[in-house]
Amino acid sequence: ELLRLVVEPFNSDVNILLRKLLFPKNKSTLIILKELYLNKVFLIDNLDPVRLQIHCIIMDLFTYKIRPFNSITDKTKKVRKPKVLCCIDFLNKGIEMLNLPRIFRSPSLKSFVNFCNIKEPSVVYKGTDNVSKELYNYNDVVKGEAGPLECKCHMFADFVNHDCGHVVTGDVSFVKHDALRSLLEKGPSYKEPRTIDFDKNCKTVIDNVKAILEPWSKKEMGPWPSTLR
Numbered sequence: 427e428l429l430r431l432v433v434e435p436f437n438s439d440v441n442i443l444l445r446k447l448l449f450p451k452n453k454s455t456l457i458i459l460k461e462l463y464l465n466k467v468f469l470i471d472n473l474d475p476v477r478l479q480i481h482c483i484i485m486d487l488f489t490y491k492i493r494p495f496n497s498i499t500d501k502t503k504k505v506r507k508p509k510v511l512c513c514i515d516f517l518n519k520g521i522e523m524l525n526l527p528r529i530f531r532s533p534s535l536k537s538f539v540n541f542c543n544i545k546e547p548s549v550v551y552k553g554t555d556n557v558s559k560e561l562y563n564y565n566d567v568v569k570g571e572a573g574p575l576e577c578k579c580h581m582f583a584d585f586v587n588h589d590c591g592h593v594v595t596g597d598v599s600f601v602k603h604d605a606l607r608s609l610l611e612k613g614p615s616y617k618e619p620r621t622i623d624f625d626k627n628c629k630t631v632i633d634n635v636k637a638i639l640e641p642w643s644k645k646e647m648g649p650w651p652s653t654l655r
Contacts, residue, residue, distance in 0.1 A: 440480055448487050460488045510642045512547035515630045516554060520622035524631065547638055558614035 448456065467481060512530075514521060529535065530546035579592045587594035601607040609616070 441483065444484060444487055448484075448491060451491070453492055456488060456491050460492070463488075510547045510638055511550050512634060512638050513550050513552055514634050516551040517626050517630060518620040518622050520624050520627045521551065521631075523622075524627060526631065547635075547642070554617060554620070556615050556617045557609060557612070561610065561614065 585595045598610040
């Protein structure tokens with residue numbers, strides 16, 4: 427059938443026909459078919475450009491089905507080295523000013539760990555909570571921990587949704603407290619800025635670095651946390 431498609435007059439549906447022929451076959455069958463096809467096709471003389479193109483399509487389909495491109499692995503790819511994550515609490519923007527990645531890559535520190543597989547820890551910052559936990563109590567309501575609730579939606583008749591009978595709106599102008607209204611306008615993902623405190627930053631960095639020494643030592647197969655301390 428493959429040879430017939432190559433030899434007979436050109437069919438505009440040749441791609442569909444080839445896929446129907448080859449795609450249902452398993453890999454071992456395709457390998458045998460490929461050898462038989464090549465043995466026969468080389469006996470055909472004077473393939474014009476159109477039939478030569480069909481032959482190339484057939485070979486491409488054989489190649490794709492026998493060994494898909496996405497299954498080819500690069501054996502020269504380097505094995506990833508193990509990592510140690512240094513999780514730092516992002517207390518304020520002063521943490522960024524410390525530039526911990528640069529400190530961990532400094533020659534003075536590397537002189538202590540030049541025998542290690544892991545040359546320096548990877549810094550990961552843990553963010554602080556946003557304002558949603560302080561502004562909204564829907565989790566407490568769902569859990570039943572908010573106590574008895576009294577509906578006061580009648581006090582804001584202009585914002586009541588007629589379908590449910592309660593306030594449903596994105597307009598925060600009904601909030602009279604200026605500071606609270608300004609905070610609501612910033613959205614639940616907003617994080618309030620915190621004053622830079624280098625003393626707190628240094629303490630949290632030291633605490634977090636001490637916490638990674640033990641797991642780092644285990645990955646390096648050696649009890650040496652006291653050396654870095």
